[in-house]
Amino acid sequence: MLMLAVKNGTLDSLGPLFERYHVKLFNFFLRLTSNRETSEDLTQSVFQRILRFRHTYKENYPFRAWMYRMARNLHADHYRKHKRSMETFDESHHAEDSEQLAVDAMENKERKQNLLEALHRLPLEQRELLLLSRFEGLKYDEISQIKGITVAAIKVRVHRAMARLREIYFESSENGGNAQ
Amino acid sequence: MKCEKISRQMTALWENSQEPSLPEDVRRHLGQCESCREEWEQLSVLMAELDAVEEVQPSTRLRENFYSMLDNAKAAPESGSGPKNTLIEPTIWKFTPWAGSIAAGLALLLAGFWIGSQQTDSLVESVPQPKTVAAQELESLQGQIESMKEMMAVYMMEQRSASKRIQAVGYTDEMSKLSPDLFEALRQRLNQDDNVNVRLASLNALTRFAHQENVRAALVDSLPRQIHPVMQIMLIDLMVGIDEKRAREPMQQLLNSAITPLEVKDKALRGLGQLL
Numbered sequence: 222m223l224m225l226a227v228k229n230g231t232l233d234s235l236g237p238l239f240e241r242y243h244v245k246l247f248n249f250f251l252r253l254t255s256n257r258e259t260s261e262d263l264t265q266s267v268f269q270r271i272l273r274f275r276h277t278y279k280e281n282y283p284f285r286a287w288m289y290r291m292a293r294n295l296h297a298d299h300y301r302k303h304k305r306s307m308e309t310f311d312e313s314h315h316a317e318d319s320e321q322l323a324v325d326a327m328e329n330k331e332r333k334q335n336l337l338e339a340l341h342r343l344p345l346e347q348r349e350l351l352l353l354s355r356f357e358g359l360k361y362d363e364i365s366q367i368k369g370i371t372v373a374a375i376k377v378r379v380h381r382a383m384a385r386l387r388e389i390y391f392e393s394s395e396n397g398g399n400a401q
Numbered sequence: 402m403k404c405e406k407i408s409r410q411m412t413a414l415w416e417n418s419q420e421p422s423l424p425e426d427v428r429r430h431l432g433q434c435e436s437c438r439e440e441w442e443q444l445s446v447l448m449a450e451l452d453a454v455e456e457v458q459p460s461t462r463l464r465e466n467f468y469s470m471l472d473n474a475k476a477a478p479e480s481g482s483g484p485k486n487t488l489i490e491p492t493i494w495k496f497t498p499w500a501g502s503i504a505a506g507l508a509l510l511l512a513g514f515w516i517g518s519q520q521t522d523s524l525v526e527s528v529p530q531p532k533t534v535a536a537q538e539l540e541s542l543q544g545q546i547e548s549m550k551e552m553m554a555v556y557m558m559e560q561r562s563a564s565k566r567i568q569a570v571g572y573t574d575e576m577s578k579l580s581p582d583l584f585e586a587l588r589q590r591l592n593q594d595d596n597v598n599v600r601l602a603s604l605n606a607l608t609r610f611a612h613q614e615n616v617r618a619a620l621v622d623s624l625p626r627q628i629h630p631v632m633q634i635m636l637i638d639l640m641v642g643i644d645e646k647r648a649r650e651p652m653q654q655l656l657n658s659a660i661t662p663l664e665v666k667d668k669a670l671r672g673l674g675q676l677l
Contacts, residue, residue: 223631232475236598237631239467240605247459261463268467272474336450354416355451361416380412387443390450 224284228275238284239268245357246292252340252352253296263299267292286366289353293367300345339390347382354379403430407437415448461571468564468598551576555586563596570602579610588619597629604635611643624651633665637672646676 226234243264250260270291271278278287340348353359353367361379365372407430414421423431423441431438550572557569570590573583590603604623610616624636633655640648652669655661661669 232471233597235471236468236601239464240601243463243467244456244458247463248456251457257457257459261459264459264463265466265470269470272470333450333454336447336454351451355448356454376409376413379416380409383412383415383444383447384408387440387447390447391443 224278225280227271228278232272235268235272242285242288243268246288249292249352249357250296252356253349254299255341259299263292263295266295270295283363283366285359286363289357289359290367293349336390339386342389343382343385347378347385350375350378350382351386404434404437408440411441411444415444419448419452461574464571465564465568468567471598472562472564547576548580551580551583555582558586558590563599566590566594566596566599567602570599570606573606579613579616584615584619592623592626597631600627600629600632601635604632604639608639611639617643617645621645621647621651624648625654630662630665634668637665637668641672641675644676649673649676
């Protein structure tokens with residue numbers, strides 16, 4: 222309803238949408254990039270795109286799925302531009318940013334740091350899928366609309382991603398981590 | 402094959418659930434299959450860990466930039482290229498002449514504090530109990546800085562630009578106390594601002610002080626004054642959240658009114674049920 226108002230010219234209605242979603246979006250980007258500044262810029266860019274492309278919003282399309290679709294595209298652009306540095310990050314489980322993020326957000330709890338590190342060891346596609354389904358609380362049919370594949374395929378991929386995460390997480394904890 | 406199917410089923414149970422219950426057939430299988438049982442236990446631990454990860458709050462810069470962008474877009478809503486893709490830096494020191502004076506005042510205060518602390522340090526060796534003096538000075542100067550910040554926020558809330566007013570409301574996030582002046586300024590923004598986003602920001606700012614009786618009374622009083630459904634819904638949610646029973650009357654009025662939107666009526670009805 223609010224997005225429809227934005228589309229019809231009541232731009233102020235974007236305010237409540239921003240208030241509702243910006244922290245979620247920021248955290249989505251933060252867990253993908255491990256960089257606060259980049260995540261704030263990407264969050265801002267999502268709302269810029271929503272404004273710019275408001276005329277293309279379709280009434281029957283769920284707003285949240287539309288918004289995360291833009292968020293994914295923006296992150297994909299960002300990832301392409303900064304691939305080299307991000308690959309370095311992905312391969313390094315002890316990168317400074319990763320540690321800083323874990324220290325800030327996880328209140329120095331090594332167990333939670335292990336979890337974040339395990340997440341970062343997943344391939345980007347699997348990490349993104351788990352962020353959408355677990356952290357952002359999206360239903361499989363919403364994710365299926367965002368990614369343009371069937372709900373059945375999403376189920377299979379989430380299952381594989383969870384299996385991989387479980388493997389990494391419990392393997393790392395057995396190798397000296399503090400996880401349960 | 403059976404285990405693989407059970408395994409997929411177990412993962413799917415966690416879709417939008419924090420404590421899924423196991424269907425009977427899965428439960429029976431787990432009773433007989435140790436590896437699937439271990440998988441379920443690991444999955445449960447992992448999901449609990451994932452759910453325990455706290456959200457990180459972005460800086461206030463994000464909100465300020467968003468509302469600046471929205472203002473720009475409103476100024477030229479139909480321009481083909483849309484809003485510019487630039488992030489606007491906070492302009493706290495630039496936009497009004499009095500802001501410059503306040504900035505200068507703050508700088509003087511800080512300089513005074515620094516000189517004072519240097520002198521106090523040099524007295525440490527000769528005067529007994531010098532730390533008490535320093536602590537008192539520090540406290541007094543901190544108080545003065547806080548009140549200057551507050552004065553600045555109150556003045557800025559009168560700005561013509563809605564984004565500046567939102568920015569001003571945002572500055573109150575850093576304040577530990579709600580002075581009468583600041584309270585009055587926020588109350589006015591909440592009830593009288595012609596921009597719903599400023600009203601929304603003021604509501605968020607006042608929510609932090611909802612444990613104070615004067616703030617609670619002002620919030621109850623604000624409900625019948627709000628005409629935007631978003632404000633009505635947010636206020637009803639808040640009233641229920643802080644268990645403020647005085648809000649029952651304005652909620653009942655909203656319910657009885659012919660012009661109240663349906664979704665607000667629905668919210669009010671549920672709220673009334675919760676505020677018994």
